[in-house]
Amino acid sequence: MESTALPPQDAPIRKRRTRRLRLIAALPIAALTLAGCTLPKFGAVAGDTTTSQSVFHLWQWFSVLAAIIGGFTFALILWAAFRYRRTSDDVIPRQVQYHLPAEVLYTIIPILVIIGLFAATLVVENKVVANPKAPVTVDVLAFQWGWKFTYPGSYALVYGQTTQSPEMVIPAGENVHINLRSSDVIHGFYVHDFNFSRFAQPGILNEFTFNATKTGTFFGQCTQLCGLYHSLMFFRVKVVTPAAYQVWLKSFNTPAGIAAYNAATNASSQQTSSHVGTKPTSSSGAN
Amino acid sequence: MTDVLDPTHVHEEDHGHEEHHGPTGILKWMTTTDHKVIGMSYTITAVMMLVIGGLFAEIIRAQLTSPNSGLVSLAQYNELFTMHGSVMIYLFAGPFAFGALANFLVPIQIGAPDMAFPRLNALSYWLYLTGCLTMLSGFFTSGGAANFGWVGYAPLSNSMNSPGAGADLWIGALLLTGFSAIFTGVNLTATIFYLRAPGMTMFRMPIFTWNMLVTGILILLAFPVLTAGLIMLYCDRHFGTHIFSVAGGGVPVLWQHIFWFWGHPEVYILALPFFGMVSEIIPVFSKKPTFGYKGMIFATLTIAALSLGVWAHHMFTTGVVLLPFFSAMSLLIAVPTGIKMFNWIGSMWRGQVWFSTAMLMAIGFVITFLIGGITGIYLASPPLDFFTHDTYFIVAHFHSVVMALVLGAMGGLYYWGPKMTGYLLNEKIGKSQFWFLFIGTQVFTFPQYLLGLRGMPRRMAVYPHDPQWQFLNQLSTLGAVLIGISTILFVVNVAVSWKKYPAGDNPWDGHTLEWFTTSPPPHHNFYRLPKIRSERPTWDYNHPEHKALAHGHNNDGVNA
Numbered sequence: 001m002e003s004t005a006l007p008p009q010d011a012p013i014r015k016r017r018t019r020r021l022r023l024i025a026a027l028p029i030a031a032l033t034l035a036g037c038t039l040p041k042f043g044a045v046a047g048d049t050t051t052s053q054s055v056f057h058l059w060q061w062f063s064v065l066a067a068i069i070g071g072f073t074f075a076l077i078l079w080a081a082f083r084y085r086r087t088s089d090d091v092i093p094r095q096v097q098y099h100l101p102a103e104v105l106y107t108i109i110p111i112l113v114i115i116g117l118f119a120a121t122l123v124v125e126n127k128v129v130a131n132p133k134a135p136v137t138v139d140v141l142a143f144q145w146g147w148k149f150t151y152p153g154s155y156a157l158v159y160g161q162t163t164q165s166p167e168m169v170i171p172a173g174e175n176v177h178i179n180l181r182s183s184d185v186i187h188g189f190y191v192h193d194f195n196f197s198r199f200a201q202p203g204i205l206n207e208f209t210f211n212a213t214k215t216g217t218f219f220g221q222c223t224q225l226c227g228l229y230h231s232l233m234f235f236r237v238k239v240v241t242p243a244a245y246q247v248w249l250k251s252f253n254t255p256a257g258i259a260a261y262n263a264a265t266n267a268s269s270q271q272t273s274s275h276v277g278t279k280p281t282s283s284s285g286a287n
Numbered sequence: 288m289t290d291v292l293d294p295t296h297v298h299e300e301d302h303g304h305e306e307h308h309g310p311t312g313i314l315k316w317m318t319t320t321d322h323k324v325i326g327m328s329y330t331i332t333a334v335m336m337l338v339i340g341g342l343f344a345e346i347i348r349a350q351l352t353s354p355n356s357g358l359v360s361l362a363q364y365n366e367l368f369t370m371h372g373s374v375m376i377y378l379f380a381g382p383f384a385f386g387a388l389a390n391f392l393v394p395i396q397i398g399a400p401d402m403a404f405p406r407l408n409a410l411s412y413w414l415y416l417t418g419c420l421t422m423l424s425g426f427f428t429s430g431g432a433a434n435f436g437w438v439g440y441a442p443l444s445n446s447m448n449s450p451g452a453g454a455d456l457w458i459g460a461l462l463l464t465g466f467s468a469i470f471t472g473v474n475l476t477a478t479i480f481y482l483r484a485p486g487m488t489m490f491r492m493p494i495f496t497w498n499m500l501v502t503g504i505l506i507l508l509a510f511p512v513l514t515a516g517l518i519m520l521y522c523d524r525h526f527g528t529h530i531f532s533v534a535g536g537g538v539p540v541l542w543q544h545i546f547w548f549w550g551h552p553e554v555y556i557l558a559l560p561f562f563g564m565v566s567e568i569i570p571v572f573s574k575k576p577t578f579g580y581k582g583m584i585f586a587t588l589t590i591a592a593l594s595l596g597v598w599a600h601h602m603f604t605t606g607v608v609l610l611p612f613f614s615a616m617s618l619l620i621a622v623p624t625g626i627k628m629f630n631w632i633g634s635m636w637r638g639q640v641w642f643s644t645a646m647l648m649a650i651g652f653v654i655t656f657l658i659g660g661i662t663g664i665y666l667a668s669p670p671l672d673f674f675t676h677d678t679y680f681i682v683a684h685f686h687s688v689v690m691a692l693v694l695g696a697m698g699g700l701y702y703w704g705p706k707m708t709g710y711l712l713n714e715k716i717g718k719s720q721f722w723f724l725f726i727g728t729q730v731f732t733f734p735q736y737l738l739g740l741r742g743m744p745r746r747m748a749v750y751p752h753d754p755q756w757q758f759l760n761q762l763s764t765l766g767a768v769l770i771g772i773s774t775i776l777f778v779v780n781v782a783v784s785w786k787k788y789p790a791g792d793n794p795w796d797g798h799t800l801e802w803f804t805t806s807p808p809p810h811h812n813f814y815r816l817p818k819i820r821s822e823r824p825t826w827d828y829n830h831p832e833h834k835a836l837a838h839g840h841n842n843d844g845v846n847a
């Protein structure tokens with residue numbers, strides 16, 4: 001009975017709704033214009049490698065969209081719940097079950113958004129997983145519970161367990177190619193300031209390249225549960241100037257340094273020969 | 288009573304409820320094949336598992352309030368988070384959804400007297416209970432419980448790295464609960480396909496039953512894979528095979544493929560039943576039909592289909608999977624999930640929204656799931672997954688999702704509990720429980736998102752190098768305490784409301800068949816059935832002049 005009385009009331013509600021929708025749509029656009037080129041960080045760090053900054057920008061744009069779509073949906077939920085809360089026990093609203101235009105709209109728009117997100121993802125992903133020519137190569141071996149860094153073509157060797165936090169020394173502004181392996185279980189190579197992580201897995205050689213934009217010491221640690229001392233499996237990445245890097249590399253060319261290198265590599269190659277990756281040690285990016 | 292039809296479905300008038308002789312008391316619970324009693328057993332067991340898993344969580348959170356806490360040792364901490372995850376995923380969320388509520392409701396919602404295979408149903412429950420006890424008994428072995436995370440990644444889970452009996456008990460428990468789930472999947476699928484009452488066509492089934500059908504099919508596709516993987520793992524541990532060991536020519540990453548080929552459908556095996564619960568609760572408390580009923584069903588089917596092709600988004604950082612394919616498939620899941628989200632909003636739109644506890648829980652579910660869903664979209668993008676993988680961002684993301692499920696579960700208990708027991712729960716305590724649970728969830732997860740973005744990895748017993756994480760961790764612990772209080776309030780509510788507020792047959796003006804029968808329903812569920820001419824037979828019977836409108840137009844109730 002009351003359904004016949006409803007349509008006249010409907011018209012003003014609908015007009016009000018369109019005005020309100022326009023307002024909601026205008027808000028984030030206005031916010032973006034005000035913010036100009038500097039988007040908020042949304043909790044992440046800008047990153048200290050070239051690729052990590054691309055990842056960071058992807059993060060910002062995902063967050064902008066998430067804020068708009070999430071905020072809009074959140075507002076819609078609260079609006080629907082509070083605006084239409086029960087007025088009386090006896091009122092039965094119009095039993096509307098379908099509204100095809102609306103349903104099509106909220107299927108098509110998400111698909112378009114997804115296509116955009118996927119395109120942006122592809123662009124950044126290709127940058128991150130690219131392995132450009134790199135003048136510096138570091139072999140990283142993760143083990144329970146520490147890290148070993150060796151540099152093919154030199155006697156440089158850094159080795160340490162848990163909170164000893166061994167330091168991987170690399171030059172700033174140069175591509176650094178990492179060959180990542182594990183000698184026992186799965187570990188995670190993660191440097192927060194580089195916005196990047198990769199599993200170190202037995203039987204698999206993982207390769208990636210990055211280019212640190214500034215000197216400094218960056219904290220890294222294992223992210224994949226690897227047993228008892230997982231939470232203490234630290235390392236550091238020390239980014240120095242290319243000149244300082246060459247000096248550091250040559251500092252191992254002493255009899256003691258060579259002996260230590262030979263001892264460590266022989267011992268570990270016997271221990272882990274069957275565990276290391278299938279590809280040869282001298283990989284594509286190395287000099 | 289012209290609407291009562293089909294004498295073949297009038298089971299109880301033949302011999303009457305009193306004449307149903309059988310054992311009573313504890314013997315009844317142990318020997319029953321009645322889906323309602325089994326459903327109650329599942330409910331009680333699953334809620335106990337929720338409490339046990341929650342206790343583990345509280346200890347974990349207490350440990351993290353200071354960077355170098357010695358509350359538990361490193362080894363104990365690994366056991367605790369492994370068992371927290373395992374208990375919550377394998378023993379609470381799944382069994383509560385497809386064991387407890389589905390068992391109780393699906394036959395009633397389609398007008399059936401019982402499940403298709405009542406004895407198999409009983410076997411499912413006993414396998415499940417045995418699985419629960421098997422998994423928890425790990426704590427009483429000399430080596431402690433399983434400690435390699437709920438995902439049990441090889442080779443950490445092999446006999447060299449995890450030699451204890453706790454690991455074997457974990458595998459055994461997963462085999463038991465896995466078979467329990469498979470049998471329940473068989474039962475649900477068969478029941479829904481073959482035991483629907485006359486008039487109950489597929490497109491007149493309640494959304495909850497639809498979601499349980501899809502869940503049942505997903506269980507049949509996914510769980511055998513996990514079971515096979517577990518047998519391989521057990522053979523590696525004890526019979527000298529080398530399926531997951533590099534030294535013997537095996538491939539450790541195969542475990543991840545097998546695990547996540549089960550694990551991602553499992554996410555939807557967990558979520559779809561709760562989507563279904565919310566899809567029932569919101570329309571009833573808005574006094575409207577489910578908005579976009581058919582769209583909702585196709586969204587469910589799409590989610591299920593996509594869920595079988597996205598497992599490797601858990602493995603982006605392994606470096607051995609095809610990133611663009613799995614990224615695109617994972618992003619696509621946002622579309623049908625968004626359709627559901629807007630259909631829930633559409634169901635409230637211009638309705639008469641009644642803020643009962645069940646409805647509050649459902650709205651809390653929608654909001655929390657929105658947060659979990661949107662953060663999930665980030666993780667479908669490999670570059671963003673690289674820098675958040677295995678950090679607290681992931682932990683926060685899936686806790687937003689699973690805490691939404693807990694809100695949905697509580698909504699389901701407040702909504703259907705009266706049907707199961709015949710008595711309502713106290714609404715005042717229920718509402719305070721909602722606020723503790725809802726606010727607690729957000730206070731619990733938001734600091735974790737920030738912690739992840741600041742670089743805190745998951746599964747950390749201590750974080751001595753970065754005390755700046757302490758404040759956010761303490762905030763998260765505060766959230767966990769609020770959630771704990773909400774659970775206590777639920778237990779208090781059950782105790783306070785015990786047999787106090789009789790519910791009657793239809794306390795919420797429900798839509799579906801379970802609200803047509805008595806609370807609790809009689810032995811074979813129905814004394815009589817209404818005409819089933821839409822997906823809201825009980826509503827149509829009670830409000831014949833308010834049938835659903837086809838596509839927003841006034842018509843005379845013809846709803847094809």
